[in-house]
Amino acid sequence: xxxxxxxxxxxxxxxxxxxxxxxxxxTPGHHAVQIGFxxxxxxxxxxxxxxxxxxxxxxxxxxxVLVWNRSKSKxxxxxxxxxxxxxxxxxxxxxxxxxxxxIFSNLAxxxxxxxxxxxxxxxxxSFQASSPTKSKIFVETSTTFPTLAVELDKLISTIPSAHFVxxxxxxxxxxxxxxxxxxxxxxxxxxxKEVAHILHPAVGRKVVDLGGNVEKxxxxxxxxxxxxxxxxxxxxxxxxxxxxxxxxAAPVHQFIKDIMPAPPLISYGDKMLHDKFDGTKGFAIDGxxxxxxHIRRLATELDTPMPALDAAHQHMLTARALYANxxxxxxxxxxxxxxxxxxxxxxxxxxxDPFDSSKQHNKPVPED
Numbered sequence: 001x002x003x004x005x006x007x008x009x010x011x012x013x014x015x016x017x018x019x020x021x022x023x024x025x026x027t028p029g030h031h032a033v034q035i036g037f038x039x040x041x042x043x044x045x046x047x048x049x050x051x052x053x054x055x056x057x058x059x060x061x062x063x064x065v066l067v068w069n070r071s072k073s074k075x076x077x078x079x080x081x082x083x084x085x086x087x088x089x090x091x092x093x094x095x096x097x098x099x100x101x102x103i104f105s106n107l108a109x110x111x112x113x114x115x116x117x118x119x120x121x122x123x124x125x126s127f128q129a130s131s132p133t134k135s136k137i138f139v140e141t142s143t144t145f146p147t148l149a150v151e152l153d154k155l156i157s158t159i160p161s162a163h164f165v166x167x168x169x170x171x172x173x174x175x176x177x178x179x180x181x182x183x184x185x186x187x188x189x190x191x192x193k194e195v196a197h198i199l200h201p202a203v204g205r206k207v208v209d210l211g212g213n214v215e216k217x218x219x220x221x222x223x224x225x226x227x228x229x230x231x232x233x234x235x236x237x238x239x240x241x242x243x244x245x246x247x248x249a250a251p252v253h254q255f256i257k258d259i260m261p262a263p264p265l266i267s268y269g270d271k272m273l274h275d276k277f278d279g280t281k282g283f284a285i286d287g288x289x290x291x292x293x294h295i296r297r298l299a300t301e302l303d304t305p306m307p308a309l310d311a312a313h314q315h316m317l318t319a320r321a322l323y324a325n326x327x328x329x330x331x332x333x334x335x336x337x338x339x340x341x342x343x344x345x346x347x348x349x350x351x352x353d354p355f356d357s358s359k360q361h362n363k364p365v366p367e368d
Contacts, residue, residue, distance in 0.1 A: 018206075019200065019201075019205060019206045019207065020196055020197070020200045020206070020207045021196075021207060021208075021209045022192065022193040022196040022197065022207070022209070023193070024193075024197060025190075025193050025194050025197060032059055032060070032061040032062055032063050033063070033101040033102055033198075034063050034066065034099060034100045034101045034102075035051060035055070035063070035065045035066070035100060035101070035102050035103075035104070035198070036065070036066045036067070036068070036090065036096035036097075036099065036100030036102070036103040036104065037051065037065055037066070037067045037068075037096075037103075037104045037105075037106075038067075038068050038069070038093060038096055038103065038104070038105040038106075038107070038116060039069060039105050039106040039107045039108075039116075039142075040067065040069040040071075040074040040075065040078060041106065041107075041108065042173045042176075042280070042283070042284070043106050043141075043169070043173060043176050044069075044105075044106035044107075044141075045074060045077075045078060046173060046176040046177040047104070047106060047141070047169075047176055047181075047203050048065060048067055048078060048087070048104075049078060049081065049082055049087075050176075050177075050179045050202055050203050051065055051104075051198070051199075051202050051203060052064070052065040052082050052086040052087050053082060053086060053202075054179075054201075054202035054203075055202065056085075056086050058202075064085055064086055064087055064088045065086065065087050065088070066088050066089075066090045066095070066096055066099060066100055067087055067088070067089060067090060068089070068090040068092065068093055068095070068096050072089070075087075075089045076089075093116055093119040093120065093123070094119060094120075094122075094123035096120075097119070097120040097123040097124055097127075097136075098123055098124070098127050100136070101134070101135065101136060101137070102136070102137045102139065102194065102195065102198060103120070103136065103137070103138050103139065104139045104141060105117075105138070105139070105140050105141065105142065106141045106142050107142045108142075108287070109142075109144075109290055110144045110145055110148050113140060113142055113144055113148065113152070114148065114151070114152075117138070117140075117152050117155055117156070118155070120138065120156070121155050121156065121158070121159065124136075124159045124162065125159070134161065135161045135162075135163075136159075136161065136162045136163070137162075137163050137164075137165060137191045137194060137195060138152070138156050138162065138163070138164050138165070139164075139165045139167050139195050140152060140164070140165070140166055140167065140168075141167050141168055141169050142168065143168055143218070143221050143222070143225065143287075143290075143291055143294070144168075144218055144294070145218065145222075145294045145297065145298070146215040146216075146218040146219045146222070146298070147215065148218070149164075149166040149186075149214040149215055149217070149218050150214060150215055152164055152166075152214075153166075153187065153214045163187070163188040163190075163191040164187055164188070164191075164214065165185055165186070165187040165188065165191050165192055165195050165214075166185070166186050166187055166214045166215075166216075166217040166218055167183060167184065167185045167186075167187075167192075167195060167199070167217060168184055168217055168218055168220075168221035169181040169182065169183050169184075169203075169204060170182040170183075170184070170221070170224055171204075172264075172267065172282060172283055173281070173282065173283070174267075176203075179201065179202065179203055179204065179205070180204070180205045181203055181204035181205065182204060182205065182206050182208065183196075183199050183200065183203070183204040183206065183207045183208065184207075184208045184210055184217045184220050184221060185207060185208065185209055185210065185217055186209075186210040186211055186212065186213055186214050186215070186216040186217035186218075187212065187214045187217075188212070189212065192209060196209075208220075219298070222291070222294055222295045222298055223295075225291050225295065226295045226306065226309050228264055229288065229291070229292060229295070229309060229312045229339075230306075230308040230309055230312060231262075231264060231265055231268075232268055232312060232339070232340060232342060233308055233309075233311050233312035233315065233342065234308070235256070235265065235268060235269050235272060235343075236272060236315065236342055236343035236345070236346045237346050238252055239252055239253075239269070239272055239273070239343060239346075240343065240346040240347055240349075240350050240352065241350075243347075243350075243352060243357070243360040244350055244351075244352070244360075249272065249273050249357065250273060253266075253269045253270065253273050256269050268340045271338060271340040272340055272343045272357075273357070274357075275355060275356060275357050276338070276340075277333075277334060277337055277338045277340060277341040277355065278333075278334045278336070278338060279334060279335075279336030279337050279338040279339070280334070280335060280336050281338070282338040282339070282340065283338060283339050283340075284336045284337065284338065284339065285316055285319060285320055285336075285337040285338060285339045285341060285342075286320075287339070288316055288339030288342075289313065289316050289317070289320070289339075292309060292312060292313040292316065293313075295309055296309060296310065296313065312342055314345065315342040315343075315344070315345025315346060316339060316341075316342045316345070317345075318342075318344060318345035318348065318349075318354075319337065319341040319342050319343075319344035319345055319354065320337060322344055322348065322354045322355070323337050323341070323344075323355070326355075333355075341355070
C-alpha cells in the first residue's frame with residue numbers, strides 16, 4: 001500500500017505554487033551568488049535592504065549585496081541601517097556589472113535606465129578583453145515603456161552568457177518595506193526561475209510569470225498602474241462631490257472601507273481625506289505623470305481610449321502647477337508632492353481649496 005501523503009507538505013507545496021510559479025533552480029536550496037543593486041530611491045532602498053537581510057538569515061554563506069546609487073548618502077544610510085556585513089558600497093555602475101552574478105536596478109525613468117544599461121554593456125565589453133564573462137542576469141524592476149525592455153534585452157544579449165529579465169513590481173514604498181510587493185516577470189525562463197527565488201519571499205509576496213516576451217511584464221505594469229490611477233481619480237471626484245454636497249469625505253471613506261476595502265483605495269483615500277500629500281512617504285507626482293504618459297502612449301498606439309486616465313493626468317498636472325506656485329510664494333508644505341494630490345485638480349474645478357480640505361465651502365452640519 002502506498003504511504004499516505006503528508007497533508008501539511010501538500011499544503012505548503014500548493015501555497016508555494018500559488019505565490020511562485022517556478023520550481024527551485026538546479027542548485028539545491030538557496031545558494032550564495034553575488035547580488036548587485038543599482039538605485040536606492042523610494043522603492044529601491046527597501047528592496048535592497050530586504051534582499052540583504054533575508055539572504056543573511058536564510059542563505060548559507062551569503063555574500064553582502066553590492067549597491068550603487070547616484071547619491072552616496074543613500075548607500076551610507078543603507079549600510080548604517082543594515083549593520084556591518086550585509087551591504088557593501090560599489091565604486092561605480094561598472095563595478096556592479098563586472099563583479100555581480102545577478103544585478104537588479106530600480107531607477108527613476110526610461111532615460112536613466114537606458115544610460116545605466118549602456119554603462120553595464122560597455123563595462124562588460126571591456127572586461128571580456130581580459131577575462132571571460134561569467135553567467136550574469138540583469139533584472140530591471142522600474143516602470144518603463146515596454147519597447148525599452150526589447151532594447152535592453154538586445155543590448156544585454158550581445159554579451160556572452162548574459163541574460164535580461166523584465167520584472168517591474170507593484171506596491172507603494174510601504175509595501176516594499178514590508179516585503180509585500182507583487183512581482184511580474186517576462187524574459188528568459190531559466191533566468192526568471194533563478195530571480196524568482198531570490199525575490200520571493202525576500203522582497204515580494206507573489207511572483208507572476210508572463211512568458212518569454214520581455215515586453216509583457218512592463219505592459220502589464222502599465223495596465224495595473226492605469227487601474228490604480230483611475231481609482232485615484234474616482235476617489236478624488238466622489239470625495240469632492242461629498243464635500244460640496246455637505247456630506248463630507250469622511251463618511252465616503254468609511255463607505256470604501258466597509259464595501260470596497262482594497263488596500264490602495266483605503267490608503268490613498270486616507271491621504272486625500274487628511275491632505276497627506278508628502279511624496280517622500282508615498283509615490284511622487286512626477287513618477288505618476290511619467291507613468292500616465294506611458295499609459296496614454298500605449299493606449300494611443302493600440303487605439304484604446306482611456307478617458308478616466310486622461311482626467312487623472314490632467315488633474316495631476318493641475319496639482320503640480322498649483323504646488324509650484326505655492327513653492328514660488330514660500331507656502332509649500334512638502335519637498336515632494338504625492339500623486340494622491342491629484343484631488344487638488346477636482347477640488348479647484350469645484351471651487352474648493354486645492355490642498356486644505358478644512359477650507360471646504362459647505363462643511364457638513366450634523367442633523368438634529
